[in-house]
Amino acid sequence: QSALTQPRSVSGSPGQSVTISCTGTSSDVGTYNSVSWYQHHPGKAPKLVISDVTKRPSGVPDRFSGSKSGNTASLTISGLQPEDEADYYCCSSTGTYTFIFGTGTKVTVL
Amino acid sequence: QVHLQESGPGLVKASETLSLTCTVSGGYFKSYYWSWIRQPAGKGLEWIGRIYTTGSTDYSPSLKSRVTMSVHTSKDQFSLNLSSVTAADTAVYYCAREVGAFDYWGQGIQVTVSS
Numbered sequence: 001q002s003a004l005t006q007p008r009s010v011s012g013s014p015g016q017s018v019t020i021s022c023t024g025t026s027s028d029v030g031t032y033n034s035v036s037w038y039q040h041h042p043g044k045a046p047k048l049v050i051s052d053v054t055k056r057p058s059g060v061p062d063r064f065s066g067s068k069s070g071n072t073a074s075l076t077i078s079g080l081q082p083e084d085e086a087d088y089y090c091c092s093s094t095g096t097y098t099f100i101f102g103t104g105t106k107v108t109v110l
Numbered sequence: 111q112v113h114l115q116e117s118g119p120g121l122v123k124a125s126e127t128l129s130l131t132c133t134v135s136g137g138y139f140k141s142y143y144w145s146w147i148r149q150p151a152g153k154g155l156e157w158i159g160r161i162y163t164t165g166s167t168d169y170s171p172s173l174k175s176r177v178t179m180s181v182h183t184s185k186d187q188f189s190l191n192l193s194s195v196t197a198a199d200t201a202v203y204y205c206a207r208e209v210g211a212f213d214y215w216g217q218g219i220q221v222t223v224s225s
Contacts (some may be wrong), residue, residue: 001172034194038212045204045216045218046155046215048213051209085223092158098159099208100157101154103154
């Protein structure tokens with residue numbers, strides 16, 4: 001069971017949009033809608049920003065949005081802010097009642 | 111507001127068993143899944159396993175042979191035991207509540223395996 005594949009890094013200027021991809025297989029992302037995204041600032045606890053592919057928890061800014069097509073899920077941050085600079089991880093449930101995380105993407109705000 | 115706090119030894123000797131406990135406060139312990147997740151330095155997050163408040167468990171296939179989780183509902187706590195540890199098990203260990211996603215997390219505890 002290999003980690004879901006994410007780009008190592010993405011970057012953008014304040015106000016721009018960035019999209020992070022998360023590629024899995026038909027055994028995880030492609031079949032299940034329990035795809036979630038986490039923002040992780042070093043030294044802090046990860047924070048849930050998207051659940052169930054597209055749902056934004058209370059308190060998460062609406063500039064965060066999620067989508068899925070086939071075996072690939074995506075997180076888009078629109079109107080990038082300096083505080084969005086962090087590591088981002090996707091996560092998917094699998095058919096065997098387990099979870100698998102992505103490799104992680106570092107978002108840099110230029 | 112749900113609060114999770116990990117506790118346990120920060121240093122474990124190689125070949126021994128790593129034991130951690132997560133204490134949940136703020137109510138809402140029963141009828142949820144509770145997970146352990148870890149992150150080695152410079153690497154990504156890895157899901158270790160989960161336990162329901164009835165004691166039912168699911169473990170990562172890669173760690174299944176060494177992992178045991180237990181729940182203590184009277185104390186609103188759940189625990190992780192990872193046996194036969196090696197340097198590869200050195201990581202920050204997080205506990206988290208799972209509702210299809212991990213919505214509440216502890217701050218994490220650094221565990222180092224020494225030789």
